[in-house]
Structure formats: C-alpha cells, structure tokens
Amino acid sequence: MPLDRSKIEEMxxxxxxxxxxxxxxxxxxxxxxxxxxxxxxxxxxxxRLRYLIPVKSLKEFFDGLARGxxxxxxxxxxxxxxxxxxxxxxxxxxxTAWLRISGEGELLTFTKVYSKPASFLHYDDxxxxxxxxxxxxxxxxxxxxxxxxEIRMGARVRLVVERREPENYYTYALIPVxxxxxxGQTLPED
Amino acid sequence: MGxxxxxxxxxxxxxxxxxxxxxxxxxxxxxxALSDAGLDPEDVEFxxxxxxxxxSSESLPAVVVSEYLGLERAGSMRVEAACASGSAAVKVAADxxxxxxxxxxxxxxxxRMYESPIPNVVEYLGRAGNYFWEFENFGLTFPGYxxxxxxxxxxxxxxxxxxxxxxxxxxHYYGSLNPYAQFREPVKIEDVMRSRYxxxxxxxxxCSPISDGxxxxxxxxxxxxxxxxxxxxxxxxxxxxTGPSSITRRDDFLGFLAVRRAAEEAYRRAGIDPxxxxxxxxxxxxxDCFTIAEIIAxxxxxxxxxxxxxxxxxxxxxxxxxxxxVNIDGGLKAKGHPIGATGVAMAVEAVKQLRREADPxxxxxxxxGVVIAxxxxxxxxxxxxxxxxx
Numbered sequence: 272m273p274l275d276r277s278k279i280e281e282m283x284x285x286x287x288x289x290x291x292x293x294x295x296x297x298x299x300x301x302x303x304x305x306x307x308x309x310x311x312x313x314x315x316x317x318x319r320l321r322y323l324i325p326v327k328s329l330k331e332f333f334d335g336l337a338r339g340x341x342x343x344x345x346x347x348x349x350x351x352x353x354x355x356x357x358x359x360x361x362x363x364x365x366x367t368a369w370l371r372i373s374g375e376g377e378l379l380t381f382t383k384v385y386s387k388p389a390s391f392l393h394y395d396d397x398x399x400x401x402x403x404x405x406x407x408x409x410x411x412x413x414x415x416x417x418x419x420x421e422i423r424m425g426a427r428v429r430l431v432v433e434r435r436e437p438e439n440y441y442t443y444a445l446i447p448v449x450x451x452x453x454x455g456q457t458l459p460e461d
Numbered sequence: 462m463g464x465x466x467x468x469x470x471x472x473x474x475x476x477x478x479x480x481x482x483x484x485x486x487x488x489x490x491x492x493x494a495l496s497d498a499g500l501d502p503e504d505v506e507f508x509x510x511x512x513x514x515x516x517s518s519e520s521l522p523a524v525v526v527s528e529y530l531g532l533e534r535a536g537s538m539r540v541e542a543a544c545a546s547g548s549a550a551v552k553v554a555a556d557x558x559x560x561x562x563x564x565x566x567x568x569x570x571x572x573r574m575y576e577s578p579i580p581n582v583v584e585y586l587g588r589a590g591n592y593f594w595e596f597e598n599f600g601l602t603f604p605g606y607x608x609x610x611x612x613x614x615x616x617x618x619x620x621x622x623x624x625x626x627x628x629x630x631x632x633h634y635y636g637s638l639n640p641y642a643q644f645r646e647p648v649k650i651e652d653v654m655r656s657r658y659x660x661x662x663x664x665x666x667x668c669s670p671i672s673d674g675x676x677x678x679x680x681x682x683x684x685x686x687x688x689x690x691x692x693x694x695x696x697x698x699x700x701x702x703t704g705p706s707s708i709t710r711r712d713d714f715l716g717f718l719a720v721r722r723a724a725e726e727a728y729r730r731a732g733i734d735p736x737x738x739x740x741x742x743x744x745x746x747x748x749d750c751f752t753i754a755e756i757i758a759x760x761x762x763x764x765x766x767x768x769x770x771x772x773x774x775x776x777x778x779x780x781x782x783x784x785x786x787v788n789i790d791g792g793l794k795a796k797g798h799p800i801g802a803t804g805v806a807m808a809v810e811a812v813k814q815l816r817r818e819a820d821p822x823x824x825x826x827x828x829x830g831v832v833i834a835x836x837x838x839x840x841x842x843x844x845x846x847x848x849x850x851x
Contacts, residue, residue: 282578304479311479314518324593355594355707380616380714382608383661384600388584391600399599401609401709409709413599419661424616435598442598 278392286313328358331369336441339432341372343408354408372410375448376402378426379409383419393437402428402445415446422447465555466686466693467849469498469679470809475797476643477575478673483512483519484529486675487571490802491530494567494677499689502531505679506563510539511550511570512801515585516577526569535567543589544750545838546570547676547804548699548845554680555696564682570805571675582671589839591707604668604751606708606840608660611753613714615662620756620771622662626653627774628752629666629795632788634780636795638823643672643797667752672797676806694812697831697850700726704841715768717841720761727833727846728763738763738833739785744814744825746807748837749792758835759787762846786825789814804845807834811849827851 290300290313300313326333335342344353344367346360353360353367360367381400384391391397398414400422410430416422427448435442471493473486481489487510495502510523519525523537542549547570554568574582586603588596595601614620629648636642648666656665686693704719705711712718728735733742745762749755759770764785773779779787790796790810793803811832813819825832830851837844 279580282580304477306477307479309479354709355591380609380613382605382612382663383658384602384605385657385661386583386602386604386659387580388587388596388600388602389578389580390584392580394600397600399601399605399609401714411595411599411601411707411709424612 279389329356332356335369335371336432336443341410341430341432341443342369343372343406344368345370352406352408354410370406372404372406372408372430374405375427375429376404376410376445378402378422378424378428378445380424381414381419381422398422400445402430404430410443410445412443412445415444463559463561464683465558465680465696466683467678467696467808467812468681468686468689468693469494469496469500470812471495471497471677472641472806472809473675474641475672475674475799475802478573479575483517483522483571483573484525486573486673487522487526487569487677488530490571490675490677491526491567491569494679498679498681500565500679503533504565505532505535505567507554507557507566508532508535508537509550509553509557509566509568510537510801511542511546511548511568511805512539512572513541513543513546513589514539516582517573518576522571526571532567542843542845543838544748544798544800545804545836545843545845546801547806547808548834548836548847549804549838549843550801551678551680551696551804551808551847552699552701552845555699558680558682564685566680567677568680568805568808569675569677570799570802572799572801573673574671574799575673579671590842594707602660603840604660604663607751607753608663609708610714610757610840611662611751614753614757617715618768618771622654622664623650624771624775625667625752625756626650627777628749628755629653631774631777631780632749632792632794635789635823636791638820639791639796640820642791642795643670644791644795663751663753669750669793669798672799674797674799674802674806676802676809678805678808678812692816692851694815695850696847698727698730698848700724700728700730700846702726702844704844706842708840711841716757716761717837717844719841719844720758720835720837720846723844723846724762724835727848731831731848731850733831733848735763741829742785742831742833743827743829744786744789744832745835746790746810746832747787747792747835748803749788749794750798750837752794754837755788755792762833762835781823781825789819789823789825804834804836807836808847808849815849815851
C-alpha cells in the first residue's frame with residue numbers, strides 16, 4: 272500500500288476548490304488569508320520530496336533487519352559503540368564490527384505525539400521512546416502501547432523487528448515486556 | 462581581534478504576518494536598525510541572514526533581503542543553526558567585524574512560517590533532529606523531542622505539569638507588556654492545564670507558536686562605534702558548541718551538554734564566574750521554545766543547581782525583582798518564535814534592556830550592565846550563549 276496522502280489532500284481540498292473557483296472567475300489564483308483577509312497568491316507549483324539516501328555502508332544493518340535482528344557497531348580499535356550504527360569510528364577513524372542488540376532494555380524516556388507531521392497524519396497518535404540496552408547502546412523507536420498510562424519510566428522493553436503498516440516495510444519497535452504476551456512479536460516470515 | 466558594538470536594533474511585530482513577504486518583513490526590521498544606528502544602507506559592508514526556511518518560497522533569503530533593503534555593496538550569506546540561526550548570524554557578522562573584514566555589518570533574522578500548511582511546518586521542525594534514525598521511521602516532532610526531556614526531568618526531580626505552566630504564565634504576562642509580541646493576553650495556570658496535549662506531557666500552552674517575524678542589528682567596529690555614539694552596547698563574548706545529532710547519544714535527558722559548554726566558553730571570555738553568574742548578570746533571555754527548555758536553561762546556565770531549576774519557576778524567582786529576570790520580553794513562548802529571527806530578537810531585547818529602553822513594566826534593574834542570551838537550535842543540537850554589556 273503506498274503512502275496514504277488522503278488526509279493531506281482532504282485538508283487541502285477546500286483551498287484547492289476555492290482557488291479553482293477564483294481562477295475561473297478572475298483568472299488569478301488569489302485567496303484571502305483566513306485570519307486577516309490579506310490577499311495570498313496560491314502557488315501553482317507543488318514539490319513532493321522523497322529522498323534517495325545512500326546506505327551502502329549500512330548493508331549489514333538491513334540484512335540484519337531482514338533476519339529479525341537489530342545491529343549496532345563497535346570500533347575494532349577503541350571499542351566505542353554506535354547506535355545509530357556507523358562503519359567508521361568518529362573517535363579514532365578505524366573500522367567497526369557489526370553486533371546484535373539482544374535482551375531487555377530499560378526505558379529512559381518517552382512521549383506521545385498528538386500533533387503529527389504531514390507525512391504521519393495517517394497514523395493514530397503514537398508513543399515514541401528511548402531505551403538503553405545491556406550492550407550499552409540506546410535506541411529510539413515507537414513503543415507498542417495504547418497509551419502512556421500503560422508504560423512507566425524504567426520499564427523493561429524488548430527490541431523487535433516488525434513489518435510497519437501501512438507502508439509495509441521492516442523496521443524495529445520497542446515492546447514493554449509485561450505486554451509482550453498480549454501484543455505478540457511480529458517477526459519476518461522465513 | 463577588535464571589539465564589536467551593537468549600535469542599531471530593529472524588530473517587527475511577531476505573529477501571523479500575511480501582510481508581508483519575507484524581504485519586506487526583514488527590511489522593516491533592517492530599516493529600523495539602520496535608522497537607530499544613524500547609518501545608511503550603503504554603509505553596510507556585510508550581511509548575515511539567520512533563516513531556516515523550507516516552509517517559505519524564497520530559497521535565497523539573503524539575496525532578496527539585501528536587495529530590498531538596498532544594501533548595494535554588502536557581501537551576504539544565509540546562516541543556518543536551526544532555532545539558533547539568529548545567534549549564529551550575529552556571531553558570523555560580529556566575527557567579520559572583529560577580524561577587520563568590515564567596519565559595518567548587519568545580522569538579520571527572518572522567517573515566514575505561515576507560507577506553508579501547519580502539518581508541513583510540524584514536519585520541517587520534526588526533521589530538524591536526526592532525519593534517518595528518528596524522523597523517517599518514528600515521526601518524532603520538535604515538541605516530541607522536548608517532551609522526552611520533560612518526561613525524564615519530571616520523573617527524576619518531581620516537577621509537575623503545573624510547575625512547567627508557571628513559565629507560560631510568566632512569559633505571557635511579560636508578552637502582554639510587549640507591543641511586538643505575538644500573544645498579548647495573560648494566561649493562568651488553569652488555562653495552560655486545560656489546553657490539549659501536543660506531545661505528552663507538553664500541552665499547547667507549554668509550546669511556543671508558529672510565527673512570522675524579523676529582527677535586525679547593526680554591528681560596528683570600535684572606531685565606528687565611537688564616532689556614532691557615546692554609549693554603545695558591546696558584544697562582550699560568544700560561546701558556541703554542538704551536540705550529537707541522535708538524542709540516543711546523549712548521556713541523559715535532563716540538560717544539554719552543548720549548552721553547558723557554550724555557557725562555559727561565554728563566561729570564560731566575558732570574565733563571569735561560572736559558579737556565581739548571577740553576581741554579574743542583570744537579566745537573561747533564554748530559549749523557551751517549550752516551558753521545560755526554560756527550566757533546563759536555568760540549570761545549564763548555572764542560575765540553579767541541577768534538579769532545582771523548576772523551583773525557580775515555582776517560587777517565581779525569574780520575574781523582575783526576583784533572583785534574576787528571565788524572558789521579560791515574553792520569551793519565545795509569548796513573543797513568538799520565527800525560527801531564524803529568535804536569536805537576533807534576543808540581541809535586540811538585550812540592547813533595549815541595557816539602554817533602559819524597555820516598555821513600561823518590563824525594564825530590568827540594570828546594575829552590572831550585563832544581559833545574556835541563550836539560544837538553542839534543535840534539541841540541544843546547536844548552542845549559542847552571547848554576553849551583551851554596556
């Protein structure tokens with residue numbers, strides 16, 4: 272299923288309709304500001320942004336995701352650990368090795384996002400948090416819980432790979448351990 | 462390196478400015494600053510424009526601003542440090558003057574955020590963290606980032622939503638006395654607590670608004686300053702630092718290491734005792750994009766010990782007459798937060814306070830002649846602390 276832009280389109284529809292009407296009447300795409308009444312020129316050019324991001328150096332990370340694993344890196348020279356993972360150590364410039372984040376993490380902080388960005392308007396309000404894992408790396412991800420009342424600071428969480436809907440791609444999420452039995456763990460099919 | 466003086470300041474009304482283009486808005490502030498300095502556009506040799514953009518149509522703001530303001534011989538550039546772009550522009554322009562590259566330079570901050578629909582603005586601000594690991598997959602927003610600091614801070618030190626709301630009440634009170642502020646209505650704790658959540662535990666009235674606006678300063682060498690005025694304001698010191706892109710690489714969510722480093726540098730260069738800064742500081746303008754940010758600022762600037770910043774708010778110690786007046790122009794919360802204009806607006810307000818030209822009811826008692834500006838870009842990503850003095 273492609274990215275659902277219906278909510279954005281829905282939000283823009285009255286403006287687009289008003290603009291088309293105005294253009295039909297006067298030949299000019301001029302609208303009135305909804306608060307001040309000042310004339311605004313409704314730009315006729317729309318830019319849709321979607322980036323092509325190089326991930327050649329992160330191939331192992333995506334191979335890991337496909338296996339249901341979340342990987343971090345550790346400098347082979349000085350031992351510094353990286354999540355987000357990176358192929359080169361920022362401290363000593365040497366290469367890093369790929370390792371798996373496993374076990375239970377501790378929730379360091381969290382929030383629930385109500386006012387959402389345009390490209391997340393098709394999501395229900397969501398909870399995001401940061402957890403610290405025994406490997407001494409922290410991970411930020413969505414937390415699989417219905418509301419903030421279900422979780423608490425310091426809660427034990429598991430890092431799982433799941434297929435994100437409606438975009439239908441593998442990414443990772445944090446699941447409170449107490450809720451794991453109910454929520455289940457979605458792993459990629461073999 | 463030479464000394465740099467601020468000899469002219471200008472600011473526009475902040476808010477929804479559907480009546481002006483970006484260059485008209487910037488020129489409104491720019492002309493006011495030049496006239497305040499007693500200089501003409503052709504005197505300006507360099508222009509740094511603090512602007513984040515993306516949400517507004519002109520991609521080269523420094524070019525349209527320079528042309529519209531009539532700066533015919535000035536070199537120019539746009540400066541980006543997210544919400545600290547204004548202070549970064551002040552630093553660039555001040556450094557150009559200090560290095561002898563110009564005798565007269567301007568820093569202008571400007572933003573036209575209302576040129577885009579609000580969800581798009583929310584999106585641009587949310588992307589101003591770590592794009593790939595935090596926005597792309599998890600849709601983190603700017604209030605969401607600070608909300609995570611609020612959650613951690615409240616849990617660790619026992620601060621409440623009501624304590625955070627004290628900041629909104631104070632800043633709206635001073636905003637009501639500032640004719641350039643976006644919000645001129647005072648609010649009560651109950652109003653704040655009744656407003657909806659934007660990013661739990663932060664409510665709408667814990668957040669600075671989306672704003673259009675501009676502010677401008679004229680910066681000159683000591684030689685030019687002495688020829689223009691007997692009482693210039695000086696940029697005594699600037700400290701700057703950068704934090705890690707991903708917030709997962711922060712040691713904790715209770716304060717900003719980059720800000721503490723920037724403050725350390727600014728205090729050292731200005732000869733302010735970092736253990737007791739309030740012995741020398743008459744007032745502070747801090748980056749209250751969200752109420753939690755002002756509380757953390759008290760601690761990062763050394764006004765309160767770690768974990769005790771919220772007590773200053775609770776005890777109302779940051780009003781005029783308290784321990785130290787903070788954001789007595791309304792702050793970002795009530796004055797408004799046109800991203801790139803904010804740091805320059807802090808410079809404008811610092812100068813007005815030092816000249817004792819603030820509006821009735823919001824003039825600090827100037828004893829030492831020192832006002833500091835704390836401007837943070839992103840969520841502790843960029844940090845600028847600037848010391849202004851008489």
